[in-house]
Amino acid sequence: MDPIAAIEAVLFVADAPVSAGELSQVLELPPAEIATALRTLGERLAAQSSGLVLREVAGGWRLYTRPDLHPYLERFAASPTAARLSRAALETLAVVAYRQPVARGQIAEIRGVDSEQALRTLEQRGLVDVIGTAPGSGQALLYGTTETFLEKAGLASLADLPPLADHVPPPTVVEILERPFRPEEPSSDSRS
Amino acid sequence: MDPIAAIEAVLFVADAPVSAGELSQVLELPPAEIATALRTLGERLAAQSSGLVLREVAGGWRLYTRPDLHPYLERFAASPTAARLSRAALETLAVVAYRQPVARGQIAEIRGVDSEQALRTLEQRGLVDVIGTAPGSGQALLYGTTETFLEKAGLASLADLPPLADHVPPPTVVEILERPFRPEEPSSDSRS
């Protein structure tokens, strides 16, 4: 195993600084070797004038883009790929817009897939925000859309959101769900 | 400005493949220079056994961690482990990929079984999407594959799908399939 490449890969996917101790555990290498590999990685990135730099920040090590390249990154942030919302983000936004206030778990349930990353993107872009916490023990965060969302969607208020079709389960489903709870009466009671 | 470093930095922060054309606009460099820089970046990463690799997928370029380092990422907290697709979902995905835009009914016709559940799974995973409706009264939804599909399948574009002709059963298999249906007596006329 090449510890330098492995560290680079781990820091690449990490969304926060990673401590040397954690690297040592993940790579199953003694701290001294991790320290050497970190130093070599930092030197190597600098030597070949990579676009990335390795920095030690509070709590650990992290890869950053080189500061002198930031103007390009700001331009990139405004370009189509970076500015475009992914399908997952749009779906999540649609659910938040119509079901707010809504907890992360509920969004995942409606979409059928985990929506954490999509929510984070929307939060970063200022389209959704935490607007409260659910009552009860869980204290789940509740999300809603922001003023920025209204502005970007060209809406004066949430009341202007186009109405949805009425989503009620078909009668057969309702009937099945109700069955166990229905008193067993011989007479044909015709509820619902 | 060092175009290679700038490209590396842009691809580092991008959360989707970035096309060469977009890189050309962001860095304000002619496409030819971008192409050279991309090639050099890919070679450089490989040469110094970096933990990252550069790949062309879904009409753009993206950095990934090296496949052999995956075990370390799995041990690292932020590792996303993808759930495998069922055989039914994979077959449905294949039909959508090669027959798009395609309606649910057409998929069922080829697979010989209703494919609603499989389609829903693929939609939730962001691999297929509704890309239109069929003309006519039925207004059947037409499905197609997404950019995510191209990326997950490691394809630069739909044109890179393996040719379907390569997967048509060989003559021996066709013969086996035909045999039961062939007229048994040579005397009876052989229309077909």
Add this chain to the structure above:
Amino acid sequence: MTYEVRTPVYEGPLELLLQLITSHRLDVTEVSLSDLVTEYLAHLGQMREMDLEVTSEFLMIAATLIQLKARRLLPGDDTVDLDEDLLLAEERDRLLARLLANLTFKDVATVLALRFEATEMLVSRQVGLDPEITPPRRELRLGVTALELARLADRILQRSIAQPDLDHLDLELPSVSDAIADLRRRLEADIETDFDRVTAHLERPLELVAYFLAMLELARWGLVEARQTDARSPIVLRRTEAPAGVLISEWDS
């Protein structure tokens, strides 16, 4: 490339037909149409017994097979209605074409599966811009109109309703994942505490159950030591050194 059809469960009528034809081939017996028809009908009967939904497609394929068989039993061509004969030939060709298409897509699906497996090992970065870079917010584009967003919401909600859930019953089940997170937070503050203390704020019995499950889960992970001297005494919880790596709970949805 493999063309073996192995499923013992009949996912569909085409699947069954394929299976019958290819399994006969494996027996190195010549497959005759009448054998095929007999077996197809037998399976059809069996499936009805198993109370599976017998679709019209099963019946259509069976009908085609029977027609083909009947056609062969007839003595000569002159007694046969030519139009009907032609229709039957078309039907047979259509069936064969479908079988071939089915096999083709089955085969290419395995290639896709391999490709997916290969890219699974490649991990991309999802973190986004460095913290110190602030994209100009005015550049933000939604990419969809409010109407398109409504259509999207419509489709997602329809999709979720297609699978019946118990949401509208309003059971408000407490989340074990949340309870785990809360317990860990509390144990971060106090290295030792007891179960009664950490659940003092709960009101509903169901919430208490969630916390109890959470405690068991944490103990299973080795994050917490739970001890009780006898059935009536308080359950003492003690935080232990956290092992490294990701913890995946079966309670995470």
